[in-house]
Amino acid sequence: MRIETKLAQIGTKKARTTGSINFPIYLATAYEHIGGVSTGYDYARSSNPTRHILEESIAMLEKGDAGFACSSGMAAIQTIMGLFSQGDHLIVSMDLYGGTYRLFEQVLNRYGIQFSYVDLRDIKAVEEAIQPQTKALFIETPTNPLMHVTDLQAITRLSKQYQLWTIVDNTFMTPYLLNPLELGANIVIHSATKYLGGHNDVLAGLIVTKGDELSERVRFLQQSIGATLSPMDSYLLMRGMKTLALRMERHQANAQGLAHFLKEHPLVDEVFFPEFDPNSKRILSEQAKGYGGMLSFRVKEAKLVQPFLEQLQVFTFAESLGGVESLLTYPATQTHADVPADIRQKVGVCDRLLRVSVGVEHIEDLEQDLAQALQRSEEIVYGSESK
Amino acid sequence: MRFETMALHNGNEIDPHTGAASIPIYQASTFHQFSVDQPGVFDYARSGNPTRQALENAIAKLEGGCRGYAFASGMAAISTVFLLFSRGDHLIVSQDVYGGTYRFLTQVLSRMGIKTTFVDTSNLQAIEAAISPQTKAIYVETPSNPLLKVSDLRRIVKIAKNYNLLTIVDNTFLTPYFQQPLSLGVDIVVHSATKFISGHSDVVAGLVVVKDLDLAEQIRFLQNSFGAILGVQDSWLTLRGLKTLSARLETSTKNAEILACWLEQHPMIKKVYYTGLPTHPGHQVQTEQASGHGAVLSFDVGSGAIARQILSKVQLPIVAVSLGAVESILSYPAKMSHAAMPPEVRLQHGITDGLLRLSVGLENVEDIIQDLAQAIETKVSIMISRK
Numbered sequence: 001m002r003i004e005t006k007l008a009q010i011g012t013k014k015a016r017t018t019g020s021i022n023f024p025i026y027l028a029t030a031y032e033h034i035g036g037v038s039t040g041y042d043y044a045r046s047s048n049p050t051r052h053i054l055e056e057s058i059a060m061l062e063k064g065d066a067g068f069a070c071s072s073g074m075a076a077i078q079t080i081m082g083l084f085s086q087g088d089h090l091i092v093s094m095d096l097y098g099g100t101y102r103l104f105e106q107v108l109n110r111y112g113i114q115f116s117y118v119d120l121r122d123i124k125a126v127e128e129a130i131q132p133q134t135k136a137l138f139i140e141t142p143t144n145p146l147m148h149v150t151d152l153q154a155i156t157r158l159s160k161q162y163q164l165w166t167i168v169d170n171t172f173m174t175p176y177l178l179n180p181l182e183l184g185a186n187i188v189i190h191s192a193t194k195y196l197g198g199h200n201d202v203l204a205g206l207i208v209t210k211g212d213e214l215s216e217r218v219r220f221l222q223q224s225i226g227a228t229l230s231p232m233d234s235y236l237l238m239r240g241m242k243t244l245a246l247r248m249e250r251h252q253a254n255a256q257g258l259a260h261f262l263k264e265h266p267l268v269d270e271v272f273f274p275e276f277d278p279n280s281k282r283i284l285s286e287q288a289k290g291y292g293g294m295l296s297f298r299v300k301e302a303k304l305v306q307p308f309l310e311q312l313q314v315f316t317f318a319e320s321l322g323g324v325e326s327l328l329t330y331p332a333t334q335t336h337a338d339v340p341a342d343i344r345q346k347v348g349v350c351d352r353l354l355r356v357s358v359g360v361e362h363i364e365d366l367e368q369d370l371a372q373a374l375q376r377s378e379e380i381v382y383g384s385e386s387k
Numbered sequence: 388m389r390f391e392t393m394a395l396h397n398g399n400e401i402d403p404h405t406g407a408a409s410i411p412i413y414q415a416s417t418f419h420q421f422s423v424d425q426p427g428v429f430d431y432a433r434s435g436n437p438t439r440q441a442l443e444n445a446i447a448k449l450e451g452g453c454r455g456y457a458f459a460s461g462m463a464a465i466s467t468v469f470l471l472f473s474r475g476d477h478l479i480v481s482q483d484v485y486g487g488t489y490r491f492l493t494q495v496l497s498r499m500g501i502k503t504t505f506v507d508t509s510n511l512q513a514i515e516a517a518i519s520p521q522t523k524a525i526y527v528e529t530p531s532n533p534l535l536k537v538s539d540l541r542r543i544v545k546i547a548k549n550y551n552l553l554t555i556v557d558n559t560f561l562t563p564y565f566q567q568p569l570s571l572g573v574d575i576v577v578h579s580a581t582k583f584i585s586g587h588s589d590v591v592a593g594l595v596v597v598k599d600l601d602l603a604e605q606i607r608f609l610q611n612s613f614g615a616i617l618g619v620q621d622s623w624l625t626l627r628g629l630k631t632l633s634a635r636l637e638t639s640t641k642n643a644e645i646l647a648c649w650l651e652q653h654p655m656i657k658k659v660y661y662t663g664l665p666t667h668p669g670h671q672v673q674t675e676q677a678s679g680h681g682a683v684l685s686f687d688v689g690s691g692a693i694a695r696q697i698l699s700k701v702q703l704p705i706v707a708v709s710l711g712a713v714e715s716i717l718s719y720p721a722k723m724s725h726a727a728m729p730p731e732v733r734l735q736h737g738i739t740d741g742l743l744r745l746s747v748g749l750e751n752v753e754d755i756i757q758d759l760a761q762a763i764e765t766k767v768s769i770m771i772s773r774k
Contacts, residue, residue, distance in 0.1 A: 027589035027624075029581050030709035030716060036699045042723070043708045044581075044591045045460045045487075071459035072433050074614030085498035086474050099433075103612045110473035111499035193416050201414040203432050203616065224491050226462025227615035228591065236414075306423045319431045320417035330423065334430070 003061065003176055004245040010057045010238050023053045025235045046223050050231040054238050055206075058196075061175040061241075062188050064208035066215035068222045069234055073171065073191025074099050075227035076205025078107075080167060080189060082221040086112030089133040091126060093140045094119045095148065095347040097169075098336035100140075106338075120150040121279065127158060136165040139185075142172050142280070145296045145331045145355040146348050147272040149280035152287055156184030165214075171195070171322070176248045178288040181210050187218075194322025195293070198240040198247050202233050247324065247360055251293025254326075254366060255358040259295050261367050267304065267374050269352070272296040294321060296331075298352040299374075305330060305354065307377035314361060314369040321357030326366055329355040390449065390564055391633040397448045399441040399626075410441040412623045432619070434611050439622040442594075445629060446584075449563045450576050452596035454603035456610050457622055461559065461579025462487050463615035464593025466495075468555060468577055470609045474500035477521040481508040481538065483531045483736045485557070485579075486720075490727040508538040509669060515546055524553040530560055530669065533685045533720045533744040534737055535660045537669025540676050544572035559583070559711070564636050566677035569598045575606075582711025583682070585628035586635050590621045635713065635749060639682035642755065643747040649756055650686050655693075655763050657741065660685040682747045683710055685720075688763075691740030694719060698743070700762035703755055710746030715755055718744045 011023035018024075026049045031041040041047050051069050059067035070076040077100055084090070092104065094117045104115045116129045120139055137159050141150040152168065159166045167187040168180035174195045180188050190196055192204040207222075209215040222228060229237070259273035273295040274280035284291060299305060309317045315328045319335055329335055332351045336344055344350070358366065388396070402410050413436055418429040429435050439457050447455035458464040465488055472478065480492060482505045492503045506513040508527045525547050529538040540556065547554045555575040556568040562583045568576050578584055580592040595610075597603045610616060617625070640663075647661035662673040663680035673680060688694050697717075698706050704715035708723040718724060720738050728738075747755070 029588045029591050030705060030707035030712070033698070033706045036695060036706065045462060048591075071463065071616055071618065072614035074433060074612065075459065075463075075616075078613045078615070082495055086500040099612070099614075107470055107609065107612055111501075112474045113499075197416070200416050203416050203614075203618065205614070221495065224462065224487070224495055225466045225615070226458075226460035226487070226593070227466070227613070228459055228463070230459070230591065230618040230621045232620040233618045309423050316417075317420045317423070318417045323417075327417070333423070333426075 006061060007176075007244050008242055010241055011053045014053055023050060023235075023238070025231050026050045027231055044231070045226050045228055048231050048234070051229055051234040054229070054234045057238065057241070058190075058206045059208050062170070062181055062208040063179050064181050064188065064210050065212060066209050066219065068207040068218055069229035069237075070205035070207065070222070071227045071229055072203045073189070073193055073205040074103060076189045076191075076207050078103060079221050079225055079227055080187060080207060080218070081108055081113070082225060083217060084113050084135055087133055088135045089114045089116070089131050090136050090138050091116050091118055091129050091134060092138045093117070093143050093148075093150070095143045095146045095349060096140055097144045098338045102338040119148070120155060121148055123151070123154050123158060126155065130162050130164070134162070134164055136167055138167045138169070140169045140172070142274055142292065142294070144172065145272070145329075145335070145353065147274055147280070147294065147296060149274050149277070149283050151283050152180055152183040152185065160184065172292050172294055173288060174244060174248060176244050177290045177292060181208065183287060186210050186214060192237055193320065195248065195251070196241050196244060197237050198244065198323060200320060200323035200325060202236045202240065204229050204233055204237050248290070248293065250360040251358055252290045254360065254363050255293045255295055255356075256291065257363045258356065258358055258366060258370065262295075262297050262370070265374060267300050267378060269298040269300055293358045294355070295358065296353055296355045298350070299354065300352070301381070302351045303381050304377045305352065307380040308373050311373035311376040312369060313372075314365055321355070323357070324360045326359035326361060327357040329357070331355055393448060394632055395630055397445045399444045410438055410623070410626065412619050413437045414619055433614050433616055436619055436622070438619040439617055442617070442622045442626045445626060446578075446594045447596050449629070450558070450596040451563070451567050451569050452576065452598055453600055454597055454607070456595045456606055457580075457617035457625070458593035458595065458610070459615045459617055460591045461577070461581055461593040462491065464577050464579075464595050465557070466491060467609050467613055467615055468575060468595055468606070469496055469501070470613060471553075471605060472501050472523055475521060476523045477502045477504070477519055478524050478526055479508075479514060479517050479522060480505050480526045481528045481531055482506055483534050483536065483738065484526070484528055485532050486725040486727040488557075507536070508543065509536045511539065511542055511546065514543065518550050518552070522550065522552055524555055526555045526557075528557040528560070530662050530673065530681065532560065532724065533660070533742060535662050535667070535669070535683070535685060537662055537673045539672045540568055540571045540573060548572070560683055561677055561679070561681050562632060562636065564633050565679040565681060569596065571676060574598050574602060580625050581709065583636060584632060585625045586632065586712060587628055588709065588712040588714065590624045590628070592617050592621055592625050636679070636682065638749050639747050640679050642750070642752040643682045643684055644680065645752045646745070646747060646755060646759075647684050650684070653763065655688065656686050657689045658687040683744065684747070685742055685744045687739055688741045688743060691721070694741050694743055697759075697762045701758055703750060703758040704745065710744070712746065713749050715748035715750055716746040718746070720744055
């Protein structure tokens, strides 16, 4: 069965007693042990029928063995980090989402877990960073916000050689475009708040694991830590996932259109979109089904940023991404505010950088909005005579 | 303002924009920023959501704390609070603590280099003897689960202050309606709000309330970093449950008192654990530090065989894990809430194979008595016929 069909059919033919097309929202926290015997559901933190359908679905979509739903993307990451113990070491993508960086450096550090931040495009550098205590690679691809693409096949070959786990944050690509487990990864995580939910209305995280032993360990951690997703949010997430294929197609087409438009614009210095980087383009053409709906760009001068953001009429200036509405984010003060300024500069998250999550509006409305906001900001900053 | 009134009128019950008598469910993951330089009150729903905040403010008021925080489950609340500690720290925890908390401490936190000593916290000398230079906090459940042991909070706070330790109290069983640990000098209160606070067996939720702003800042940071937050719909349902907390607890506690007396006089019952009985060793302390005895009681029927008979014969109570609901729930700690505890530890703590826990609901107490009577009597006739 193809992924479009799997997505549209999430939760169907599961409500056996009623035939309901959509699986019901089970709000019950406790489940009667009928005749003293458990039905398989005991307590909703351990397992809830609605959450279960979602978990089963994401495992199938990511081609893994088990799925787990958490209360946010960060809760999914923290749950996975429970696999590690004091003294362990991980190798991590260099320009990582600021919230993940904060969790690693300000919380997990205190437990004696160490992290090295490496440009994962450089396989040699990755190999050099491996220590005897290294237990896993934690990868965002494409990275946030600079859209660096990692060669997952090459990386997982390396991690197998050193017996490391490969953990891939697949938030940007989604299983519609990329299946990291098929390329040899062991664990996939998602901020499902983004494309999977797709409507900027649910906060959720997902984990998919490969292999029974690893799946059992994550099941234990999900239950022990208890950062589980509620039944209502599980339902909303499945509802969003049913239209993932349609949305991703439109997100991608619009992103590609905007990337080309911005590339030609005189006020824009640089556009980060996988199509424009030959290496990223090659990797994605071999390992994925597209470039996704995210891009970043640098404006000529930092002083253009504020007037530009204030002049936007269609785009919403907000954190987050992956929703039907187009969002513009200023990483320096929003998503990456918790990364120290010197490190931010070093990896290229400077104060001229803007990130676009391209929505499913009409491409011409999006182009027009960016064009008018850039023009107005130019007038405000340089005065209208400068033209 | 008295508790019953404050549960309904705490400043969070009315939507300021429309006057609606119930706060709307803000199903938004992100929030538009109207200015680059002046971020709005809300930016991303993991950091803060208006519906969740209404619940967080309400519980802070009801517990007499300065700030409240809502989590995806009671365990998510407890896990987040334990993230206050670092590698090398030591904790003192009530011996018959909830099995899930025990599991998290012994199988997850222990790997991060945090050590725990389990002591009978109703014994003050035992607490003091367990303190070491690395000790950072005392974590108490009172009354404890399932044996309803009472720990003297005022005296424990005194010891903790002498040694500069934090005190954390799980107030799930009594709720702020009967017991307000912060007013006794405790630093942090945690709740499985799945239980009495929500009260309808339809939400899994956790809450944390802290006494001072310094701790509030630390918990806020961890809530945001770890992201084990409560969903918005569940936040709203929890607020809804909170409105009837005092009425529910009054009725179910009255029922529990009658049942405890009835069970104590029943020839088949070996022992009844309920702090409302003057024979209970913690009765006096409980009367001094709380205004009621709550709706949970346990009783020992002497053997696993008789316990199983009762579980299969009862008609009214739901046989399930969890507690604190409108319906009566009968649990079997050895196989349910404390199944994660090794049998030898469990027995050493007095959680025998014949122990049953009853969370008394809002049914007519005569109906519950009749039902329990028939479930127990059946066993008597079987035993006689076998003889």
